[in-house]
Amino acid sequence: MSDLVLRVNPILCDGHGLCAELLPERIELDEWGYPIVDAAAMPRSLEPHARRAVAACPVLALRLERR
Amino acid sequence: MSVAEKLAAPAAPRLLGGLRRDGRAVPLAAHVERYGPLPLELRAAELLDRVARSGLTGRGGAGFPTATKLESVLRRGTRPIVVANGTEGEPPSGKDKALLAYAPHLVIDGAVLAARAVNAKKVIVATTSIVHAAVARAISERPREAGIAVRTLVVPDRFVAGEETALIQFLNGGPAAPTLTPPRPYERGVGGAPTVVLNVETLAHLALIARYGATWFREAGTPDEPGSVLVTVSGAVRDPGVYEVELGSPFAQLLADAGADGQAQAYLVGGYFGTWVKATDAHGAAVSNVDLAHFGASLGARAIIVLPPDACGVVETARVARYLAEESAGQCGPCVHGLAAIADSLEQLADGLHTADTALLRRRLAQVANRGACRHPDGAVALVASALRVFSDEVDRHLRGRRCTGHGRPVLPIP
Numbered sequence: 439m440s441d442l443v444l445r446v447n448p449i450l451c452d453g454h455g456l457c458a459e460l461l462p463e464r465i466e467l468d469e470w471g472y473p474i475v476d477a478a479a480m481p482r483s484l485e486p487h488a489r490r491a492v493a494a495c496p497v498l499a500l501r502l503e504r505r
Numbered sequence: 506m507s508v509a510e511k512l513a514a515p516a517a518p519r520l521l522g523g524l525r526r527d528g529r530a531v532p533l534a535a536h537v538e539r540y541g542p543l544p545l546e547l548r549a550a551e552l553l554d555r556v557a558r559s560g561l562t563g564r565g566g567a568g569f570p571t572a573t574k575l576e577s578v579l580r581r582g583t584r585p586i587v588v589a590n591g592t593e594g595e596p597p598s599g600k601d602k603a604l605l606a607y608a609p610h611l612v613i614d615g616a617v618l619a620a621r622a623v624n625a626k627k628v629i630v631a632t633t634s635i636v637h638a639a640v641a642r643a644i645s646e647r648p649r650e651a652g653i654a655v656r657t658l659v660v661p662d663r664f665v666a667g668e669e670t671a672l673i674q675f676l677n678g679g680p681a682a683p684t685l686t687p688p689r690p691y692e693r694g695v696g697g698a699p700t701v702v703l704n705v706e707t708l709a710h711l712a713l714i715a716r717y718g719a720t721w722f723r724e725a726g727t728p729d730e731p732g733s734v735l736v737t738v739s740g741a742v743r744d745p746g747v748y749e750v751e752l753g754s755p756f757a758q759l760l761a762d763a764g765a766d767g768q769a770q771a772y773l774v775g776g777y778f779g780t781w782v783k784a785t786d787a788h789g790a791a792v793s794n795v796d797l798a799h800f801g802a803s804l805g806a807r808a809i810i811v812l813p814p815d816a817c818g819v820v821e822t823a824r825v826a827r828y829l830a831e832e833s834a835g836q837c838g839p840c841v842h843g844l845a846a847i848a849d850s851l852e853q854l855a856d857g858l859h860t861a862d863t864a865l866l867r868r869r870l871a872q873v874a875n876r877g878a879c880r881h882p883d884g885a886v887a888l889v890a891s892a893l894r895v896f897s898d899e900v901d902r903h904l905r906g907r908r909c910t911g912h913g914r915p916v917l918p919i920p
């Protein structure tokens with residue numbers, strides 16, 4: 439099975455920071471409020487949280503992709 | 506070796522050898538006289554094979570193997586489009602403008618042959634405003650060759666407009682701003698067709714490889730980096746301009762040819778996404794990516810700027826950092842805010858302000874790298890990081906609020 443990784447579309451993202459609140463294990467915010475996403479494979483245990491963060495992004499900038 | 510490969514090739518310089526002295530474009534008849542007719546008898550597979558065996562790599566900055574790019578559109582199955590990238594948004598670079606203004610037929614030949622190689626019927630030559638008339642005139646001199654339609658289009662004079670996805674979005678009627686990848690141009694480009702974007706210098710070399718063969722191409726350069734390259738040299742030099750040199754030739758020779766200031770402190774190698782190299786390091790170096798890697802540098806856009814002894818590398822880099830921040834396409838938060846913040850930090854340092862904070866600057870560089878939709882912020886970060894490394898003594902002086910050695914007259918060009 440391939441790995442799931444988080445990816446942010448920096449063109450769409452407008453730095454709401456909601457995702458970092460929902461998934462602090464993988465997402466931190468930079469000095470300007472934009473998410474720095476950990477590009478390592480997502481452990482199973484975090485998957486539901488990751489899906490919640492993805493769903494919460496108001497501009498659909500956050501995606502969970504197969505690698 | 507086929508018959509065409511035995512055609513006598515003109516001596517070096519390969520691309521710039523046949524130019525007129527009056528600064529006008531070489532007309533079609535003179536071009537054909539020098540290089541021979543377009544080898545349209547070559548089949549697509551043979552063309553592709555020659556390019557592959559030549560080892561030609563992209564001259565637009567990233568240095569990717571050209572044959573691989575051609576193959577990737579060919580594999581898509583639908584009819585592809587060839588885009589010749591002659592936008593050259595890099596302020597210290599003039600090589601693509603020179604080629605298009607003085608030897609446009611070499612570029613158009615290459616674009617038509619690239620189209621042949623991938624079975625494309627459409628070629629678009631994207632240019633800056635200044636050379637557009639020369640390109641349009643050259644296109645109008647030619648008959649339609651092999652059923653391939655060639656047209657040209659002016660792209661806005663902005664730094665990021667030449668990034669390939671920006672170019673494609675512009676050609677599709679949108680803004681000249683990069684788009685998120687995937688899809689890459691070879692997957693979905695102009696009008697949705699698989700598109701191969703090649704730098705105009707790359708195409709000029711391709712035009713000669715098609716005529717004289719891969720073995721001929723490899724007679725110049727090194728086994729790893731074959732051929733010649735166009736380099737734009739400026740700054741503290743007697744004869745600024747575009748030089749054609751063999752890859753692997755001595756850097757010192759190029760500097761001597763351009764009449765570089767013997768007291769130069771450093772060279773900016775690779776343009777505004779490039780790397781500062783100390784003059785003492787560069788003297789024994791070769792014009793090649795393999796060699797420049799020892800100094801953390803690469804040829805990049807092949808613009809080289811000689812920094813005179815009385816200029817300040819920190820001040821110069823701060824000016825370019827601000828320019829690059831302002832040239833952001835304004836789409837990605839980390840690029841928009843990050844590059845502006847990096848320019849702020851560097852300006853404070855350049856001005857010797859007590860608020861200057863190199864730890865914060867380094868943190869910002871680390872935060873911004875790899876976070877844009879395109880490599881624009883990464884290029885800017887690499888430039889600033891190299892300045893901190895190479896000009897560490899000046900950085901210290903600035904931090905102590907000492908008077909700067911820079912004389913104030915700018916060296917690095919900002920449009």
Ligand SMILES: Cc1cc2nc3c(=O)[nH]c(=O)nc-3n(C[C@H](O)[C@H](O)[C@H](O)COP(=O)(O)O)c2cc1C
Nearest residue numbers: 563564565590592593594667668669703704707880
């Ligand atoms: C911000 C940015 C600006 C660029 N500007 C140019 C340019 O002006 N001309 C160019 O040929 N390539 C430019 N490139 C590189 C192109 O995206 C592309 O890689 C190149 O045109 C491919 O041609 P090549 O394979 O022949 O080198 C730029 C890339 C970036 C990230």
Ligand code: SF4
Nearest residue numbers: 451452454455457495
């Ligand atoms: S929630 Fe969406 S828009 Fe907000 S910071 Fe995260 S990715 Fe960006």
Ligand code: SF4
Nearest residue numbers: 834836837840877879
């Ligand atoms: S990284 Fe910067 S230049 Fe590139 S698309 Fe984003 S905003 Fe534009």
